[in-house]
Amino acid sequence: MSMASTARTLRQGKDYAARMMQIEKQREEYYKSLGTPPGVPTMKGATADPDNTGYGYNTIIGELGDHSVPEGWVQRPKFNEKGDVPGPPIQWQKPEDPDNAQPGYGYVPTDTTNIEEIFFYHSDHLDSTSYITDAKANITQFDAYLPYGELLVDEHSSSEEMPYKFNGKELDQETGLYYYGARYMNPKTSLWYGVDPLAETYETIGGYVYCAANPVKFIDPNGEKITDPKNRIAVYINKQKKIIFTKYATKDIKRIVNVLMLTKEGMKSLKQAINSKIRVKMKISSETKITKVEGGNSYTYGETVQRNFNSKDNYGRRVSKNGTFGITESSITIYEGTLKEDAKTENPKHKGLTIDQAIGAVAGHEIVHGTDRKDIKKDLRYELKTREELDRIKKRLLIKLRIK
DSSP: OHHHHHHHHHETTEEHHHHHHHHHHHHHHHHHTTTTTOGGGGGGGGGGHHHHHSOGGGGHHHHHOOSSSEEEEEEOBBOOTTSOOOOOOOOOOOOOOOTEEEEESSSOOGGGGSOOOEEEEEEEETOEEEEETTTOEEEEEEEEETTOEEEEEESSSSSOOOOBBBGEEEEEETTTTTTTTEEEETTTTTEESSTTTTTOOOSSTTTBBBBGGOOTTTTSEEEEESSSSTTTEEEOOOOOOOOOOOOOOOHHHHHHHHHHTTTTHHHHHHHHHHHSSHHHHHHEEEEOOHHHTTTTTEEOOOOEEOEEEEEEEEGGEEOOTOOOEEEEEEEEEEEEEHHHHHHTTSSSSSTOOOHHHHHHHHHHHHHHHHHOHHHHHHHHHHHHHHHHHHHHHHHHHHHHHOOO
C-alpha cells in the first residue's frame, strides 16, 4: 500500500475503510430488524432507508451500536497563504458537514435550521396572533384587531405573511373571510356565512351571529359551539382517530380517560363525551359521601351537575318552543373517597375492580347523565317537578302560619 493511500485510510489514527464496512453491516442489520421488503435486487434495502421509513439509524443505537460520524470524518487540507512561513507537513481544517448529509443517516448538519426560516406565534386570550417572532426572537410581524377580527394593524419586518390571525384561524386573502372548519366568518360584517347548526338550542340568538355578539369574551373553535376561552379543550380525537391530550388536560382527566380507554364500553362513553355539543368537565374528589339511611348506608360514587354557574347565561340551561330541555355544560365529580370506603365492605358495589377501574365505571355512568339528551330532559323535568312540589309545600306552610 502506498503512503498516499495509507494517509487516506488511516487519517488521525482511524481506519475509515473498516468503519465504512462496519456501517454497511449495521445498515443490513437495521433492514433485517424492520422486516421491510428490500425492493428490486439492485436496491438492496433502500425501501427501509430513513427517508422512506421516517425512522433514523440513530434511533437504534442501543440495539446496533453507535452510528454517529467520527470526529474529523469530513476534513479538507489546510494550506498556508503564499509568503507565509511553512507549517506542519499535513494540516487539516475543522470538520465540515458534507453537502449530501441527511437527517437519520448519522448526523444532522448544523445548518439544517437555516434552510427554512422558523417563526413563532404569540397569541392573546382569544388565541389571536398578536406577535410573530423569528428563531432569534426578533419581532417580524405585529397584528391588532377590531372586536370581530378585522385587521386594525398589520405590520411586517419580514417578507413572510402569516395567514393565521384572529382566533388563530386562517384568513383567506382573496375573500377576506376566516375559515373555522364548519363555517366561514366575515370580520367586516361580523356574521357567519352559514347557519348555526345549534340554532334551535340558541333561539334567543340569531343563527348567523358570531359568539352571541360578545367576541371579546367568547370564541367558537370550529364554527359549531360557543366556548369560553377559559374552558380549554383538554382531550380530542385526531384525524387518525387517536385520543390526544392537550396541555389543558389535568391529572384527573388523564386518569379518567386512560381508564376509559381500556374497555370497549369505556371507549364508547369517552367518545360520547368528546363528540358531545355539551361541554363536559370532569374531576376526581378525595371526599367521601356516605349518608346513613334506614337499613344501612347510602354511597354516592359520582355526581353530575347539569348546568353551569353563570346566572346571566340562565345557568347554561335552554328550553325550546316545543318544551324540550337542554344544557350547554355539565360537571362530573367522581368521589374516590367513597369508592375506597365501599371497597372495604363485605359486598362492594364494584367488586373485583381496582379503584382506577371503579373510577372508569362511575365516569362512564355519569357521562350518560351529562351528555345524553333524553336523560337530561328526564332529569330536568324531574327536578322542575320536584321544585314545583316544594314551592307548593312552602305556600301551604305559609298559609297555615298566617292562619295561626
